[in-house]
Amino acid sequence: MPQRDEQGFEGRRQQIIDGALEVFASKGFEKATNKDIATASGIGSPALIYHYFKDKNDLLQQVVEQRLPVLQLLTHRENEIMTKPPQDALTIFAKAFLEGLETPKSIALMKLLLSEAFRQPIFAGTINTIGPSRSIAFLTRYLEKQISAGVMKPMNPGAAARCFAGSLIAYIVTREVFLQPDAQQISSDTMIATAVEVFLRGLEISPPDTHIPIPDTDSYKVSATTRDIRPY
Numbered sequence: 001m002p003q004r005d006e007q008g009f010e011g012r013r014q015q016i017i018d019g020a021l022e023v024f025a026s027k028g029f030e031k032a033t034n035k036d037i038a039t040a041s042g043i044g045s046p047a048l049i050y051h052y053f054k055d056k057n058d059l060l061q062q063v064v065e066q067r068l069p070v071l072q073l074l075t076h077r078e079n080e081i082m083t084k085p086p087q088d089a090l091t092i093f094a095k096a097f098l099e100g101l102e103t104p105k106s107i108a109l110m111k112l113l114l115s116e117a118f119r120q121p122i123f124a125g126t127i128n129t130i131g132p133s134r135s136i137a138f139l140t141r142y143l144e145k146q147i148s149a150g151v152m153k154p155m156n157p158g159a160a161a162r163c164f165a166g167s168l169i170a171y172i173v174t175r176e177v178f179l180q181p182d183a184q185q186i187s188s189d190t191m192i193a194t195a196v197e198v199f200l201r202g203l204e205i206s207p208p209d210t211h212i213p214i215p216d217t218d219s220y221k222v223s224a225t226t227r228d229i230r231p232y
């Protein structure tokens with residue numbers, strides 16, 4: 001395919017993705033029709049959508065992958081971030097994670113994904129494969145690498161990954177779903193800095209005489225002593 005044709009194809013494809021984002025966010029995934037998407041995209045015929053996407057599920061996948069900044073980050077910069085120190089890596093991840101709060105369409109899409117996932121287990125599985133599982137898997141690998149290198153204290157990396165991501169999700173839900181006034185007064189930058197600081201404080205390597213053992217049933221053992229704690 002000549003370069004100009006490739007550019008035209010990709011340009012029309014992105015046009016449809018933007019139209020689908022608008023329709024999915026306003027009507028929901030199930031109620032969105034190809035006619036709605038074609039109108040929002042500015043293309044002549046709903047049938048043209050199948051020239052660029054296999055079906056509506058494929059279109060949804062592309063909308064999520066290409067319009068949620070955190071997934072674009074993992075697609076293009078995962079290897080780079082894996083080499084960065086925790087303060088930098090977690091800040092970059094959190095900024096991408098919360099960047100979706102900057103536009104009304106992205107906020108509406110996040111709400112749609114959450115509501116549809118609760119109502120439809122099959123839909124939830126599809127979305128999980130596209131997004132949440134990738135994000136948690138990345139954080140788990142990154143933290144496991146830092147723990148193995150002795151940068152962070154031994155801990156179950158999967159549980160730790162969910163603790164960090166959970167703080168960001170709680171911020172999104174309390175701010176955008178429950179509309180809590182105090183949450184709306186916290187800027188994304190403040191939330192990111194606080195989440196990273198609190199999380200890393202919990203994973204700091206303590207001096208040998210103050211390190212309190214944490215019982216762990218998930219095979220990640222913590223071995224330490226302290227003058228003030230009796231052995232179990």
